Amino acid sequence: MSDRDRTRDSSDHPSGLDDPQETAARVQRRVAAVNATASRAVDESIDLTDAQYPASSLSNTHSVLRKLMGQTRQALSQTERAIAATDSEYGEPTPRQITDEHADRLRETYDGPVRNLALMLLAFNRRKWLYESPETRGAQEVERHGLTANQREWLNDLQDAWRASDVE
Structure with a gap:
């Protein structure tokens, strides 16, 4: 090309x-x-x-x-x-459309380096779950939230630690 x-x-x-x-x-x-x-x-x-x-x-x-x-x-x-x-009426959203919809929310939810990590995980999840394993529970979580439950928990813990260190 x-x-x-x-x-x-x-x-x-x-x-x-x-x-x-x-x-x-x-x-x-x-x-x-x-x-x-x-x-x-x-x-x-x-x-x-x-x-x-x-x-x-x-x-x-x-x-x-x-x-x-x-x-x-x-x-x-x-x-x-x-x-x-x-064609915006394609039927089901593509994996890119799904992750693009979650990206804005993740940018608002997380700060600093945790935001960058969340966005990298979102891109990883598109490949790992939506392309490679679309019929799994992980893919369902990524469709719904952009991240898996474990990823959200870990990112929230990191976000809390980041904010606590930022206050000090």
Whole structure:
């Protein structure tokens, strides 16, 4: 994907939004890149069991898999943005929409470094619960609150400690 595609300004389109066909084409290119990287990862891993010294093959496979993970995250993010931009009546909210709704509340609830930690956990939860384990209790908690019950408890304890140290 070119830098132009990544940094495209929405003012290019007369309505102020990207053309839906153009957006769909960018998403399709992103998914095609993910598929190509996945294919390379499979090709790299085929020789692992037959290699006399698998360290270099394993290193190559690991490198391709890390690239695949990054590309997959970018493709998911771009797809969610495209869905949100083109159809607000999509049905169920996307994981990004869910976490975006909770982000403002978390910014108001927590202060200082605890706020940053809460927002990092929110982003982590989108990947961990909403993408990877959507049918679990943890995912239900993240949909409802943005954080799991344990995370909220820990953050509240940290917030209390932060405020207590700030008073002193």
